[in-house]
Amino acid sequence: MDNFDIILASNSQRRKELLKFIFNKFKVIPANIDERNLERKFLSEIAKDNKSKYSELCDILSFEKCKNVATNYKSSLIISADTIVYDDMYLFGKPNNYEEAKFMLEYLSGKEHIVQTSVTIYFNNTFSTFSEKSYVSFYDLDEIQKATIKSYIKNENPYDKAGAYGIQDGASLLIKHINGDYFNIVGLPISKLNRKLLEIVS
Template sequence: MKNYDIILASNSQRRKELLKYIFEDFKIISSNIDERELEQKFLSKTFKDNKSKFSELCDILSFEKCKDVSLKHKDSLIISADTIVYDDKKLFGKPLDYNDAKSILEYLSGKEHIVQTSVTIYFKGQFHTFSEKSFVTFYDLDSTQKELIEDYIKSENPFDKVGGYGIQDKGNLLIKSIKGDYFNIVGLPISKLNRKLIEIM
């Protein structure tokens, strides 16, 4: 019989729903780190290319969230995650307003971008971080795509989603194809997470 709590270090409703595939019961305790401050400090460094910079940033944010929660819950199993959207030039956060959402979604149209989720597991004093990448291609920015983007921004909530869209809602109407784990794009690569947990525990 286990003698530890399971904690999801995230307030994301999507991650909460996905983790239920693995655990029936767990607590929600979000971290208190300043993600934007960490992000700005990290991105000011020089890297050989943007993709490796963005990928490493995702790992760091996931780790720092888990580390923060572990300080007060050393005897728990803690799972944290961070999801980012990027290509070889830009990192896309949550849109600030309507115009920002429109700009991001129009930029992504006709191109392939990467959705990466980095996950950190804390268990028995050890941290384990891994990441999963999925590749998403939007339809070209034709008149139909422009109308769909307008409708999406008005009818859904792109402002709480990195990259300005959710594949689990009407955002999927903008997508031509994906390569990789669907649930990773939603926010948690549950199959890979489950296998990592089996290894660790």
């Protein structure tokens, strides 16, 4: 996989670090799309009770990022990704302020939610999208959990993360257990991605 340029279509520091498990060298060219607008458009078109569509939204956002970058780099291998957090009631985006972050983290406490990352690979004029889901359970919202949430929002940066938390930082103290791929929750299901790349490129 060294005969062509490899591009990560994401500016996420977490994804950059994870992709180094597979590639020693790659370019970072973030997609130029309006994610919020695509998200709003999609959500406005689905029925309120059709929450299974959140999974489809993640696939669409990943694909649109990859397609955007591929327009100018047709001979490259391009990898894009999108991560969402949701349960059977809500889709949790990135919080805009302290109150939104607090609401999300308190709501998620005592419940299980899904973290899905969808990945799109572009190679030889072909797009391939796959997704991975992990299941995360927070501790109940007792006094310890409330204090931990308050400390986390104050000392970390929940505002650039879907669901207002990153499992790789202080939010790990909120989590009781996970079922699934840890790195998927960080933002890139790296072992599954490696297998897909070997299938596509070989």
